[in-house]
Amino acid sequence: MPAHEKRDTRLILPVLLLGVVSYALIQSLIAPVLPVIQQDLGTTQSTVTWVLTANLLSASIFTPILGRLGDRAGKDKVLLVALIALAAGALISAVAPNIFVMLVGRALSGVGGGVLPLAFGIVRDELPRERVAPAVGLIAALLAIGAGLGIVLAGPIVDLLGYRALFWLPAIAVVIAAVTTYFRIPASQSRAPGRFSWTASALLALWLVSLLVALTEAASWGWGSLRVLGLLAAAVVLLVTWVVLETRSASPLIDMRMMRAPAVWTTNLVALLFGIGMYGLMGFLPAFMQTSPSLGYGFGASVTRAGLLMLPLSVTMFVSGLAAPRLTHRYGAKGVLVGGTVFAVGSFALLTLAHGQQWQILVSMALLGIGFGAAFATMSNVIVAAVPAHQTGAANGMNANIRSIGGAMGAAVMASIVGAHVLPSGLPTERGYSIGFAVLGLACVGAALAALLVPRNHQHVAALPLRDEESYAEAAVVGVPGLAR
Structure with a gap:
């Protein structure tokens, strides 16, 4: 877009939201249907789990790298590259004749993880200041919602169109997002100095x-x-x-001085512990609900029915994510983060002690959605407020990365606990799941303690000029009160 043209911001947020939710769905839709993929591609259970792991590994690597490249080379250009990689990976997975090709496609899709930090950076660069916090909260909420929504949608899509539609449908949305990005996202005017x-x-x-x-x-x-x-x-x-x-x-990839800022490291610790709880649960609760009641637990649910039992998670996550900016304005980010962790702890306590009835699952998921939605949206705004504009992409990319690392830890811990408590038939026992849910709840207790360390409101930072990079950087480093709003 020529510099002399007026910058039209009306379609920026819708385009970014489409890219973010498509990435989240591509990442999460597959978890409930791994047995179907295993059977269709003739592979083993241990190998098919790499359909998830390859995507997670790739995203963990490329999310901060693309965030930094966007800060240097132009967020609009790098966003387009991330979306193209995301679409290409989904299309390769959709036509994969064997597990090797499937894994190549999933790893390529992981490059799309850069969509998130780039979206945050573009929002901060292009939108009016009063719209930044609500937009960041909405993007963060949709990312979390997409993870839950994928589990809900997977069953009906597989029943109607087959599991390969789980790749085709999001790929179409990503292609639309890529085309509209090319035409509607303005060229970045904010660039970071230094070499990559x-x-x-x-x-x-x-x-x-x-x-x-x-x-x-x-x-x-x-x-x-x-x-x-x-x-x-x-x-x-x-x-x-x-x-x-x-x-x-x-010219670091991740500014360690920035990472030591009180608002940044405390928020990243909350993200790590919440990632353990969220992804550990999403990886194992569907299997718990699909277990036959003849074993003394579970509901014998289909993939579709198990997804519907988790629907309150996505609904309340969306609502609380939208409400987070107003709650933050009134109570401060620290209050919202602590409140979100309390809801999450309550959810895991209920799930640990009472999971024999379907209504108990529904209530637990609703509580968890309230906590996760508010916390994820608030954490993103803490990061945006705490770092200079040219570091927004890298900082949020690292925060998302830390959440993914936490997710890998949560899944690994759950797998070890559940795998250590099995019946003679090899199927997990109810006790294994109960202990696992309790451990995930303890991670959320840790997140609550970390949230208590987040600095309170940041009125002093809010009063600084938005582009005053040195003032923001100095405020972040010394821990000016109010960084966390």
């Missing part, structure tokens, strides 16, 4: 791959196996090397 570090990017990829492979495979390899311990040790060494390199770099 490929060494830092490689180290980031290596420690994330080592960590997530170890966490994902620990249930089958054994937590004490040499492979798991070796990968965890490698992850620690690579992480320390990466942090040292980033700390000394004049």
Whole structure:
């Protein structure tokens, strides 16, 4: 778009929302139908789980990298690249004749994880200041809702069109988002200085791959196996090397000074612990509900019915996400975050102690949606308020990444607990699920304690000029009261 043209912002948010929700659906629709994919492609149960893991690994690597590239090269251009990769990966998965091609497509789709930090950055660059907080909250809420909505929609789509439609339908939406991005998203005028570090990017990829492979495979390899311990040790060494390199770099991929800001590190800790609870639950609750009641628990639900029992999660998550900006304005981000964690803890307490009736699942999911929706929307606004504009993409990308890492940890812990409590037939026992739900609840208790550390309101920061980068950076580093609003 030529610089002299008036910048039309009317379609920016709808285009970004379409890209974000499409990415979330591509990521989550597959979880309930892994057995169907396993049978169709003639693979093993351990191999088919990589349909989820490959996507998670790829997203963990590319989300912060694309966020930083967008800050440097132009968010509009990099967003288009992310959407094209997301669509291409979905299309490859849709026609995959074997598990190898399926995994290639899923890994390519993970590149689309960059949509989230780029969307946050574009919102902050292009929308009027008074619209930034509500828009960020809506984007964050839709990302979380998409994760829950995928489980709800998977059953009906498979029943009507087959499981490959789970790739075709979101791919169509992504193509539409890519076309409208090309024509309607203005060229970025805010650029970050400095060189892009490929060494830092490689180290980031290596420690994330080592960590997530170890966490994902620990249930089958054994937590004490040499492979798991070796990968965890490698992850620690690579992480320390990466942090040292980033700390000394004049143009870091992730600004470690920014990551040490009180509002940033506390919010990232909440994201990590909430990720453990959310993704650990979504990976195992459908299987719990699909278990035959003859085993003493479960409802014998179909994929469709199990999804409907989780529908309150998506509905209340959406509503609370929309309400989060107003609640934050009134009570402050700290109050909203703490309140959200309280709802989540209550949900897991109910799920742990009472899960024999379907209404108990419905109530638990409604409470969890309220907590997750409000917290996720608020965390994004904390990050936006706490960092300078040119670091918005990288900071939110890392926050999303930390949530994904937490999700991998939650899934791994649940797999180990459930797998350690099995019947002679090899099927999980009710006790295994109950202990697992309790552990996820404890993660949410930890999130509540972390939320208490988030700085209160940020009136002083709000009074700073939006583009006053040095003032924002200094405020974030010293922990000016009010960063968290």
